[in-house]
Amino acid sequence: MSDTSLMAKDRLSHTITACRSCGSVHLVEILDLGTTPLADRLVAPGKADEPELTFPLKVAVCQDCSLVQITETVAPEILFADAYPYYSSFSPALLKHSRENVLARIAERDLGEDSLVIELASNDGYLLKNYVEHGIDVLGIDPADGPADAARKVGVPTMCDFFTLDLAKQLAAEGKSADIIHGNNVLAHVADTNGFVAGIATLLKPNGVAVIEAPYLKPLIEHVEFDTIYHEHLLYLSVTALDHLFRRHGLYLNHIEHLSIHGGSLRLFVEPFENQKESVKAALADEKNIGMTGTAYFEDFSARVNRLRTDLVDMVTKLKSEGASIAAYGAAAKGATMLNYCGLSSKELDFVVDRNVHKQGQMMPGAQLLVREPEALVTEQPDYVVMLAWNFADEILQQQSEYREKGGKFIIPVPSPRIV
Numbered sequence: 001m002s003d004t005s006l007m008a009k010d011r012l013s014h015t016i017t018a019c020r021s022c023g024s025v026h027l028v029e030i031l032d033l034g035t036t037p038l039a040d041r042l043v044a045p046g047k048a049d050e051p052e053l054t055f056p057l058k059v060a061v062c063q064d065c066s067l068v069q070i071t072e073t074v075a076p077e078i079l080f081a082d083a084y085p086y087y088s089s090f091s092p093a094l095l096k097h098s099r100e101n102v103l104a105r106i107a108e109r110d111l112g113e114d115s116l117v118i119e120l121a122s123n124d125g126y127l128l129k130n131y132v133e134h135g136i137d138v139l140g141i142d143p144a145d146g147p148a149d150a151a152r153k154v155g156v157p158t159m160c161d162f163f164t165l166d167l168a169k170q171l172a173a174e175g176k177s178a179d180i181i182h183g184n185n186v187l188a189h190v191a192d193t194n195g196f197v198a199g200i201a202t203l204l205k206p207n208g209v210a211v212i213e214a215p216y217l218k219p220l221i222e223h224v225e226f227d228t229i230y231h232e233h234l235l236y237l238s239v240t241a242l243d244h245l246f247r248r249h250g251l252y253l254n255h256i257e258h259l260s261i262h263g264g265s266l267r268l269f270v271e272p273f274e275n276q277k278e279s280v281k282a283a284l285a286d287e288k289n290i291g292m293t294g295t296a297y298f299e300d301f302s303a304r305v306n307r308l309r310t311d312l313v314d315m316v317t318k319l320k321s322e323g324a325s326i327a328a329y330g331a332a333a334k335g336a337t338m339l340n341y342c343g344l345s346s347k348e349l350d351f352v353v354d355r356n357v358h359k360q361g362q363m364m365p366g367a368q369l370l371v372r373e374p375e376a377l378v379t380e381q382p383d384y385v386v387m388l389a390w391n392f393a394d395e396i397l398q399q400q401s402e403y404r405e406k407g408g409k410f411i412i413p414v415p416s417p418r419i420v
């Protein structure tokens with residue numbers, strides 16, 4: 001796919017002036033995280049001295065449809081297609097979560113020989129492979145070459161492309177229509193929000209369902225999960241904003257489930273007919289009640305984000321002054337936001353570990369920490385490890401029992417820094 005160096009600077013990003021969903025110009029800024037490098041754009045060691053691409057990272061809320069969104073759109077070809085390093089299959093917890101999702105859908109739907117399940121942003125086939133095992137036809141669509149190749153290797157037919165309304169129309173013209181469309185952690189990533197949802201409407205069978213997962217705005221705000229804000233995530237979703245968005249395309253958010261994954265997510269059940277369940281009614285009422293449909297709810301968020309930064313930097317500075325060595329766990333995209341916003345780098349942290357072999361040997365953007373294999377925690381035994389992938393804390397703490405038994409401690413930064 002396209003290489004950044006071939007793109008004119010002015011085509012790399014643009015700032016929006018209207019809501020990504022409803023088009024209103026009534027956007028109110030609620031947070032400014034400064035100018036940051038791209039969270040998943042790892043740096044090759046030989047390129048440490050080359051300047052990194054950086055872009056403004058500001059968050060606004062739409063006063064008309066309540067959608068929270070960042071105001072800068074970085075070209076998707078830069079974000080997702082150019083050596084995108086995220087492979088879903090490196091987390092056993094995510095694999096289990098996805099398998100359970102598929103088994104529940106198979107149990108509740110009458111899927112057979114004529115059925116088709118499509119996944120948008122199917123990554124390395126981590127989810128669809130479970131349908132393949134049950135003999136159900138699938139089609140994965142993902143713009144990143146590496147993960148798409150990995151998916152084909154595990155038997156998941158995959159188109160390497162961005163999902164757009166045009167692509168949906170092309171697939172529909174070829175006779176494809178879906179019983180289920182999955183889209184996990186992708187709705188918030190797409191700049192043409194309305195085109196993406198219209199594409200789903202185009203491909204769903206009249207009795208089909210789109211089962212979509214996305215981080216939920218409420219825990220993000222309440223637990224100060226500000227590090228999940230980066231350029232890949234254009235939207236921060238509430239049920240209110242989603243309800244408006246889907247209705248515009250003849251789709252209905254009929255049911256939701258609350259999930260603990262990624263710091264608190266929603267699983268949305270979206271259908272081409274209206275049958276709103278209590279789960280949605282309750283969430284809409286709750287969001288209205290707590291003020292999420294206005295701007296007041298967000299007023300102290302920026303101050304709480306600043307407080308977390310001060311607390312984490314103070315903690316790290318104090319430990320360093322006492323002679324402690326500190327590393328980090330998880331070369332996660334959210335880790336890049338955390339490190340860059342807090343100004344933590346190789347001065348304070350020795351290295352970061354991550355199981356993803358595609359990340360190892362490279363450096364985290366901005367902070368330029370070298371990514372090493374998790375075994376380095378036991379061989380190097382740093383005194384403390386900042387848990388950047390705090391959303392998988394339980395899994396990682398368990399996996400790192402040897403490091404912990406030898407006296408190693410983790411610093412969990414969210415919702416406020418604490419040592420475990």
Ligand code: JHZ
Nearest residue numbers: 086090091185232330331332333334354355356389392
């Ligand atoms: P993880 C990703 O964000 C990318 P990130 C993306 N933008 C998105 O939308 C969100 O997910 C939802 C590693 N790890 O998944 C793997 C271990 O090393 O929280 C990952 O590199 N050992 C599409 O990148 C990182 O940590 C482990 O035991 O913020 C976690 O990144 C486990 C469990 C993970 O998301």
